[in-house]
Amino acid sequence: MMDTVEKKEIEAKAPSVPSTTPHPQPAASPAPPTSGGEVDADGEAEERERQARELKSGLHPLKHKFVFWYTRRTPGVRSQTSYEENIKKIIEFSTVEGFWVCYCHLARPSTLPSPTDLHLFKEGIRPLWEDSANCNGGKWIIRFKKVVSGRFWEDLVLALIGDQLDYGENICGAVLSIRFNEDILSVWNRNASDHQAVMALRDSIKRHLKLPPSYVMEYKPHDASLRDNSSYRNTWLRG
Template identity: 55%
Template sequence: MNQFEQLKEEEVDEREDNVCVREEKRDLDSSNRRKTITPGPGEHPLQYNYTFWYSRRTPSRPANTQSYEQNIRQIGTVASVEQFWKFYSHLVRPGDLTGHSDFHLFKEGIKPMWEDEANKNGGKWIIRLRKGLASRFWENIILAMLGEQFMVGEEVCGVVVSIRFQEDILSIWNKTASDQVTTSRIRDTLRRVLNLPPNTIMEYKTHNDSLKDNSSFRNTKITL
């Protein structure tokens, strides 16, 4: 059992059913959100601070950079294992979200946008999930990222779970799409930490291609 699992029990009983996060977290002043978060006394620091984001859009409306940026909302930043479990325990699980909603968890200072300086030369691995699996897979990929299991230095930018009507989609973003060694290592680690069957289809798409066709999940490169 790692430190994430050991400390989870201290917070899990505080979980409540709410739309996204507790009202007091939702009403935090935006200037406070931008302040650097630090671990509390005696807490176990994460290697990087991480920020949770939430977005939702109407499928019938065409997506563009401006509308996407308006729809995405920063909901909290964590700097320690204890802070993570305390915050995470109040989040609705992805499986309970309605269609076309996304949770994002990115290193502090990186926006979950293709155009962000840390993302613009990168891409993402994509795993399509049948309905009912999103919550478990989301938690597993978060713990792998926060626990530095990918072993690729600063290459991992963040992870996203996308809830759609027919399927759910898990993706992990990395900085350098042209670095095949790193992208392959991320893919292989994903297979291991998510315990994916050998025949699971993995898709990759560069953010540059996403900007060209204004799409996150169409026209991907497929690999087994």
């Protein structure tokens, strides 16, 4: 979550929202990609041009453009074709103002049917294990009681769009999975073999979500998910 100084910097021009809701910090010019990043020079130039346009318009650009996706899962065995057909793009945004406009109109997690997935990914990355940005990566998984999942999901969304998590260029997106007895948050990263980046992301998630010590985080590479056709079973426990 942001401190008071960061919040005040963007509240002047951000859309009016309840005072109890934190605001994400607009990003400055893009930082060079870390070892886990795959951002090319053309992509960086396009991002800089986008941010310059938005700043000129009096908006607060985010470091990355994001897309919300929605999946209403159907019973049965998952196949790539059936899963892709169920993924629906909701809306994209690239500024603080654009985020709040769409986020305030999204259904709250507590009102979503089970099983449902809500995805937030950087533009150009589909929420699929097979996507080129995801196929060599994996995800950190946290299971929550349904009464608290909405708050943790919002905190995670704000940390993600505000580029507050460590090794941010190695992050692809996040997913909220609504299930019958629990809700599951997952953060996807590009490179499952980069142990330093994977463990730094775990620690950063714990820190920003202020997770109690009783919460156990699990990690699973996407190639393992492809092999056993499961998102959340047979995970690697990492504490």
